[in-house]
Structure formats: structure tokens, C-alpha cells
Amino acid sequence: MAVREVAALDVGVDTSAVTPVRRQRRLGGLFVASVIWIALVGLGAIFAGLLPIPSPTEMDMLGKRALPSAEHWLGNDVLGRDVFSRLIYGGRISLTVGLLAPVIGVTVGGALGMLAGYFRGRFETIVTGGVDVLLAFPPLVFALAVTAYLGQSILNITLVIGILGIPAFTRVARAVTLSLSEREFVTAARALGATHSRILLRELLPNVALPLVAFFLLGVAVTIVVEGALSFLGLGVPPPAPSWGSMIGEGRESLDIAPWLAFLPAIFMFLTVLAFNVIGDTLRALTDPRPGAL
Amino acid sequence: MAKFIGRRLLYLLPVLLAVTLLTFLIASLLPGDLAITLLGDQATPEKVEALRAQMGLDLPIWQRYLLWLWDVLHGDLGRSFRTGETVLAAVADRLPVSLELMVMAEVTALLIAIPLAILCAVKSGSATDRFLTGLAFGKLSLPPFMVAILLIYLFAVSLNLLPATGWIPFAEDPIANLRSFVLPALTLAIAEWPVLMRVLRSDMIATLQEDYIAMAKAKGLRPARILLVHALKPSSLTLVTVTGINIGRLIGGALIVEVIFALPGIGRLLVGAIYARDFIILQGAVLFVAVGFVMVNFVVDMLYAVLDPRIRHGRA
Amino acid sequence: MDTALLSVEAVSVVLPTPRGPLKAVDAVDLSLAPGRTLGVVGESGCGKTMLSRAILQLLPKRAKLDGRVMFNGRDLAALQPEALRRLRGPELAVVFQDPMTSLNPVLTIGTQLVETMQAHLGLDSAAAAKRGAELLAEVGIPAPEQRLRQYPHQLSGGMRQRVAIAIALSCEPKLLIADEPTTALDVTVQAQILDLLAREQRRRHMAMIIITHDLGVVAGRTDEVAVMYAGRVVERAPTPQLFAHMRMPYTEALLAAIPKLDAPPHTTLPAIAGRPPDPTRPLPGCSFAPRCRYADDRCQGAKPPLADPERAGALYACWHPL
Ligand SMILES: Nc1ncnc2c1ncn2[C@@H]1O[C@H](COP(=O)(O)OP(=O)(O)OP(=O)(O)O)[C@@H](O)[C@H]1O
Ligand code: SF4
Ligand SMILES: [Mg+2]
Numbered sequence: 001m002a003v004r005e006v007a008a009l010d011v012g013v014d015t016s017a018v019t020p021v022r023r024q025r026r027l028g029g030l031f032v033a034s035v036i037w038i039a040l041v042g043l044g045a046i047f048a049g050l051l052p053i054p055s056p057t058e059m060d061m062l063g064k065r066a067l068p069s070a071e072h073w074l075g076n077d078v079l080g081r082d083v084f085s086r087l088i089y090g091g092r093i094s095l096t097v098g099l100l101a102p103v104i105g106v107t108v109g110g111a112l113g114m115l116a117g118y119f120r121g122r123f124e125t126i127v128t129g130g131v132d133v134l135l136a137f138p139p140l141v142f143a144l145a146v147t148a149y150l151g152q153s154i155l156n157i158t159l160v161i162g163i164l165g166i167p168a169f170t171r172v173a174r175a176v177t178l179s180l181s182e183r184e185f186v187t188a189a190r191a192l193g194a195t196h197s198r199i200l201l202r203e204l205l206p207n208v209a210l211p212l213v214a215f216f217l218l219g220v221a222v223t224i225v226v227e228g229a230l231s232f233l234g235l236g237v238p239p240p241a242p243s244w245g246s247m248i249g250e251g252r253e254s255l256d257i258a259p260w261l262a263f264l265p266a267i268f269m270f271l272t273v274l275a276f277n278v279i280g281d282t283l284r285a286l287t288d289p290r291p292g293a294l
Numbered sequence: 295m296a297k298f299i300g301r302r303l304l305y306l307l308p309v310l311l312a313v314t315l316l317t318f319l320i321a322s323l324l325p326g327d328l329a330i331t332l333l334g335d336q337a338t339p340e341k342v343e344a345l346r347a348q349m350g351l352d353l354p355i356w357q358r359y360l361l362w363l364w365d366v367l368h369g370d371l372g373r374s375f376r377t378g379e380t381v382l383a384a385v386a387d388r389l390p391v392s393l394e395l396m397v398m399a400e401v402t403a404l405l406i407a408i409p410l411a412i413l414c415a416v417k418s419g420s421a422t423d424r425f426l427t428g429l430a431f432g433k434l435s436l437p438p439f440m441v442a443i444l445l446i447y448l449f450a451v452s453l454n455l456l457p458a459t460g461w462i463p464f465a466e467d468p469i470a471n472l473r474s475f476v477l478p479a480l481t482l483a484i485a486e487w488p489v490l491m492r493v494l495r496s497d498m499i500a501t502l503q504e505d506y507i508a509m510a511k512a513k514g515l516r517p518a519r520i521l522l523v524h525a526l527k528p529s530s531l532t533l534v535t536v537t538g539i540n541i542g543r544l545i546g547g548a549l550i551v552e553v554i555f556a557l558p559g560i561g562r563l564l565v566g567a568i569y570a571r572d573f574i575i576l577q578g579a580v581l582f583v584a585v586g587f588v589m590v591n592f593v594v595d596m597l598y599a600v601l602d603p604r605i606r607h608g609r610a
Numbered sequence: 611m612d613t614a615l616l617s618v619e620a621v622s623v624v625l626p627t628p629r630g631p632l633k634a635v636d637a638v639d640l641s642l643a644p645g646r647t648l649g650v651v652g653e654s655g656c657g658k659t660m661l662s663r664a665i666l667q668l669l670p671k672r673a674k675l676d677g678r679v680m681f682n683g684r685d686l687a688a689l690q691p692e693a694l695r696r697l698r699g700p701e702l703a704v705v706f707q708d709p710m711t712s713l714n715p716v717l718t719i720g721t722q723l724v725e726t727m728q729a730h731l732g733l734d735s736a737a738a739a740k741r742g743a744e745l746l747a748e749v750g751i752p753a754p755e756q757r758l759r760q761y762p763h764q765l766s767g768g769m770r771q772r773v774a775i776a777i778a779l780s781c782e783p784k785l786l787i788a789d790e791p792t793t794a795l796d797v798t799v800q801a802q803i804l805d806l807l808a809r810e811q812r813r814r815h816m817a818m819i820i821i822t823h824d825l826g827v828v829a830g831r832t833d834e835v836a837v838m839y840a841g842r843v844v845e846r847a848p849t850p851q852l853f854a855h856m857r858m859p860y861t862e863a864l865l866a867a868i869p870k871l872d873a874p875p876h877t878t879l880p881a882i883a884g885r886p887p888d889p890t891r892p893l894p895g896c897s898f899a900p901r902c903r904y905a906d907d908r909c910q911g912a913k914p915p916l917a918d919p920e921r922a923g924a925l926y927a928c929w930h931p932l
Pocket of ligand 1 (some may be wrong): 625635656657661790823
């Protein structure tokens, strides 16, 4: 369903007033560009091993900070490693963590939020109170502590960022469920004697899904940023594996002589995060009935 | 008003209790035996046992929690095993730096966001509005550490105008102290203005369509008064919330920014404690940060009542 | 009547909507001499509020205004914002339909009353506060000094409308537009507010436009009545003449629909069968034709002009006047 609506948005077919249509069309172009960029980064990440690029970890001690050449398209980093290759492989880590971590949030948080919004009562009070408590803790400190004590691995990073995302997803799911459960189709199902699980799974879930998917995409963007921050601080994926965050961190040391070493991974990360934000926001606008909510 | 405060207080207490419990659980669930950490792996099992008993580590976890909570309620958050510094002293030492950073950052962010939001709301739909909202949206994808790199490159490396790192106590050299805060505060402000602008803009657009704004125009008031007195105040509830959340977060120091710019604030204290596995400091500082966050939010709730008399009189 | 204070000349208002342009006001002409009272009557949605906003230059941002609004010899639609601002308050004032939404919820009554006088009369705050308390007393609010410190939500609807009237009167305007000032109020309060307006209007010798959907409201309180339907003025006559001899079937239907005093509060217009036409899809003929029991082919095919064929001083737009 999401795909169909996005397609409609793309063409800009809409009966509403003049300005919104123009606006949506403009957004459509950005939307397509975002999808293309993510597809490129994604394909690069999947097929990195098959691409005709040098190894991302092989050091060329003579070619430290080498300028771009036919061999090294974007030059080398401080340790003489191929920058382009590291960017491609870095996308692997960003996308892996970025796509997997919010899955934890969306399933656990989504379920908690729906149950809280549907059953209300004491359960809801406990869930919302719990969310308030969790939100009081500085997330980055959590993530740093966990990776520092449990070890730096993709799995640990994914798990901790995923768990940190649960409260936000709970809030969204609860809010959407609350607004839906007063609607006729739910009341009707209830009046017809449908079981709770049937109402939750058949009536509510399909309607909660779209806002959650939109929020999931925004979550991907946030996750990529958090992973980048951890790696930037040296507590992300262990070296020498390339990650955009650690590349920025390493490049920072030579801002004065080779600023591009920090800026290239920064641009890659910015564009990827932006692309997920654009896609997520477009979907959110579709599910948000308020006009001009963009 | 008293009833309103009472209701909020009643909610505050369990939340604070849960915060202490969670802090304690996390700290005790982190792997590694404190006694062994302290004595080194060479220590004899008897010695370890003795220290565990002395520190109460052999008690069941709920008893340990209650003992710890008792101490915390008496203002004793413990003492670093490494430096011997009490948690309170460590936090008190770092807090002014984080607070100075927070105030400068929030003020700058609001100074950027409020005029732009008003401009966008007044000219909503115009090219200016679309440009600024587009810019704000794009900025959401630029995390603080990238902004920091960019600012360092521009102002420290290329133009050589401002220091990239280092901190000088205010008492020693006020000007140098302020200069060392410019880039970090700017980094945070640049990170935050887009969110502030977006919420204020959309609330303000809604307010400008209210009857009482038409009424204010019909009264022949000056546009500045209509915008600043009649429209801004009722539009600022969400802005206050978001600013409050930001302030609550920054009480705990701006972790990344403090690390990048080498500012000795709470954020650096936390990172240092993590690196050094100084878990008493970590536990105490996290508790401070979380409680600070909850308390700031409580104050923000009170601020609502100041901004909206209907809440004050219990009708909201 | 060439000494008109206000003359509305061929004013049209078009609003862009998702369903296409909506002509909320269609070529309306009106004029009002100083100190006189005009009633504008019509069903909900016929464009009364848009007409008043067109006069006040308070239309929604995307609305398009055609025609001229001459006030004291100046076209309001062509005035610079600053010149317009100076007129609002001391020359032109308005009381809105819903006192629940027309007062700012976060400012005290005092602030909202005093700021107008400070902006236009140059009073210092002490003098303005004193005058504010007097004004509240004049509009029948007990304990005015206390009220000045209160917020709108602490007042009842009728009290709020009195405050709104005090604000409107505070700079002694030459023209007051009251847009359904009593629709949102209880019946018992309605008459009090209307009497208050009438009293102040006479006392200050100010011109007034009373907008309402209730012909009963304008009966004893206006000098002239304009009946609106679907954005157009369809009948206009001096009040006694109108009630003596109505020419438009629509006006007659409106009269039949006057709410009775014993009706429960907030009842909307009961009884004209059918609904007004979709304002985004104008009809070629008389807009009232679908609901008019006298309608024939001529009514469906051609729009009757607003005219005074009998030269009796009463204008109407109908092919088959009563
Ligand atoms: N902001 C707006 N945008 C688009 N259309 C509007 C807007 N405000 C009013 N309209 C439409 O303009 C027409 C005239 O509305 P107006 O408010 O002038 O009616 P009214 O006679 O004052 O009715 P009421 O008695 O309900 O106040 C209506 O069809 C209404 O739907
Ligand atoms: S013109 Fe015809 S339809 Fe219109 S009011 Fe007169 S009689 Fe009725
Ligand atoms: Mg109206």
C-alpha cells in the first residue's frame, strides 16, 4: 500500500489546491534521488567484494594520504588505505547496523505501544512511566558503556542501539493505536464480539504499520548517526574495519593537510542519513492527515 | 496551581525511584567483579572475599540497592576507587563547564530559531519559508560531530580565529574562557535550531489563524506587538518543551562535543569513567544526569502553567 | 445619501479551495451614513463574515478581493498597511462572532483592553487602566477593577462578549461591525448584548453593521436591512418597508424561520427546506431557485439583477416578487 501511495505522490497527481501539488512534485524529485542514492550505497555494500577496488584494509606505507589516481580513485588515507574502497565497505557497516537495530525497536516498542494503547488502564500507566524513565538516561552513555564493557562488535552495537530505540517506537505505536481504537471499525469489531488478538492483529496492526514504517526509516537515519558517533569516538566497530564514523575521526587528525579525508566520509554519511530522512518524512506526511505537516 | 503542582509531584516520585533502581541495576549488571578490579587479578580469594564482605557485595542485590539508595538519599553517592574523589565533588567540579556550554548553546539556538520561525510563519508558503524549512530539514541529517569538524576546519584550521580545543578557567582569563566556548556552543546551536524552528513555525502558523489574531489586527495594533505579544506566547508551548528536553539532556553534558573540543564537563567525566572502568563515578554521574533530566522536565511542566493561564487554573 | 461614511462598491471575494475557486461574496453594493445602522441577514455560509472581513481588510491570506471599500472617501482596499492600522480602532472596530475564540487566552482582560487605547490614544498605562475600568462598567461588567486582572477563561461567554464590545468601543470608532455578536450566547444573554450595542451606538452616534442570521434581531434595531443569499445581496430596503412588504421569497422564508424565544439555546436556523447551492459551482439562474416554491424556467435560466423597478426605495433580485 505504501508503495502505491508513494507512486501517486511521485507523479504529483492530486486534487488539492495549487501550491501543495507543486510542493509534492518537488518532494517527489528529492524522494527519487534518495531512493537511488540508498540503492547505490546498498548495492555497493552488498557487492563490495566483487567490485574492482583495492582492499579496504591493505596499507600502502609509501602512499600515505596519496592524491586520487587511476589506481586509488579517491586517494589514500593516513595509513595508505584506499579511501574509495573504505567508503564502500563503510556503507556495509552503516547499513547493517542502521537497518537491523531499529528492527528491535519497531517490534518490541511497536508491540508494547499497541498493547498499551489498546488495553489502557494500569498496563498503559506502567508502559508510559517506563518510557519516561528510560528516556531520562543519556543514550550515548549507555551505548558507550555497553560497548566498552561487553566489547566492540557489530552485534553489541546493533543490540544496544536497538534497545535504546524502544521507548520512541513505543510512544509512536501507542499514540497511533489510541487514535485508532476510538474509530468505527474497531468499535464495530468489538461490538461483533471479535477477540482482542483478532482486533489487534487484523484491525489495528495494518493501520499502525504504515506510521511505524515511516518512523522506522527515521530510526534508520538516527541509528546511522549514533553508530557514526560511536565509531568516531573509537568505540564503534573495532579497527581496522572501515566505518564512516571512524574515518571521520581519523581524518580529523589531518584536517590541516588533508581535509578531504574527514569530509568525504562525512558527505557519504550525510547523504545517506538525509536520504533516509527524506523517505521517512515523505511516508510520515502521507500518514499524517494534518495538511502542511511537512 | 497548588493542585497542579501536587499532581505533578505525585508522578515525579515513582519516576525518580525507578530512575535510581535502573541506574543501580545497570551498574551492577555490568560484567566484572568490583573487588577483583580493585585488588587486581593477583589477589588471593580470601582477600577478595574479605573486601566483598566489607563492601557489602555479598548481600543479595535488593539489599545492596536499598543500602545504596539510603546513602544516596543522604547525599552520599560514593567515592572513586581510583582517585578517591567523591562523586559529588567530581560532578560539582565539571558541572559549571557543562552549564556554561548549555546556556551559550541554548541561547544561540533560540536566537537563531525564534526570528527565523516567526519569519517563516508570517510568510508561510513563500520562497523564503520553503528555503528555510528546507535548510532546517537538511540540517537534521548533519550530526553534531560533523558540524564540529566543519567549524574546526573553517574557524580554527583555515581562518585560525578560534581555538579548536582546550579550556581555560573563567577566573584565569575570562576572554579566553569565552573564546574556548564559541565553537562548541555554536556546534550545539547549529545542531538544535532546526528542531526549534520547525516546532515554533508550525505552532505559530496555527496561532496566526486564530480569531484573536484577527481581533488584534482589527484593534490596529502594531505588527510587532501582534507577533511578539499576541502570537508568540500562545505558540511557544512546544518550543518550551523541546528547549526543556534539550536543556535536560545538556545537564548531562554534550558528550561528543565536550570530547571533540576537550572541555572538562560532565560528558567528559562520563566518558573518562567508562574508559577507566570507574564504575562508582559512572553510576553516580549517570544518576545525577538522569535525575537532572527528570527535574528539568518537571520545571518545564511548571513553566506551562506560567505560559498558559488555563493550565494554571486547572482547566487544561 | 451621498455623505456615506462607508460605501461598498461591487465587492467580490474569491477563496481558493481544493474544489476550485469559491466566490464567497459576489458583487455586493452597500452604503451606510454616519450614525445609521445596517442589518445584514442570511443563512449560515452565505458570505456574511467574508463580507465583513472584506470591509475590514481582514480576509484570509489567499483570498482575492475585487471592488472598492470606500470609507470616509478613502479606498480601504488600496491603503498602505500602516494607514490602515491607524484607522482600525479609532475609526473602524469589530465584534466577532465567538467570544470564546476572539480573546487571547494568555493575556489578561486588562492588557487586551488597554493596549488598544495605548496604541491609538497615546494614554499612559495608569490613565488607560482607569479608562479600561470605566469602559467595563459601561458595558455592564460588575467589579471591573478585578476583571482587568483576570483571563478570558475565567469569564462566562456573555461577559467575554461584553469585554469584546468594550474593546471595540474603547477608541470611539465611527463604524462598528458586529458579526453575529450573539449567536454563540444563551438566548437570555442575547437580548442584553443586543440592547447594549444599540444603546452604545445611539449614545456615541456611531454607525453600525449588525450581521445575523435572524431577521428578528434586525427588526427593531436597524435603519436598513440587506438580505444575503449565496454571496449576493438579494433584497435591500429600509427596515420598516422591508417588514411591511417583503419582495423576495427567500426573505419571506427567513422570516418564517425566526427562532422562537422559547426554543432551546444554540438552535440553528430551522426551517428553510433544502440547502444553499455549492458555492464552488455557481448556478446560471437564481441561486435560490432549487429551493423556491415560485421558481420557473426563467428563474433557472437567468440571474435576476438587484434592482428597484418600482422606484419605491426597495431593491430586490427576483423575477417573481411577492
Ligand atoms: N478560510 C476559508 N477558506 C475557504 N472557504 C471559506 C473560508 N472561510 C469561509 N469559507 C467559505 O466561504 C463561504 C462564506 O463563509 P462565511 O464565513 O462568510 O459565511 P457566514 O455567512 O458568515 O456563515 P456563518 O453564519 O456560519 O458565520 C462559505 O461557503 C464558507 O464555506
Ligand atoms: S427569481 Fe425565481 S427562484 Fe429566485 S427567488 Fe425569485 S421566484 Fe424564486
Ligand atoms: Mg460568520
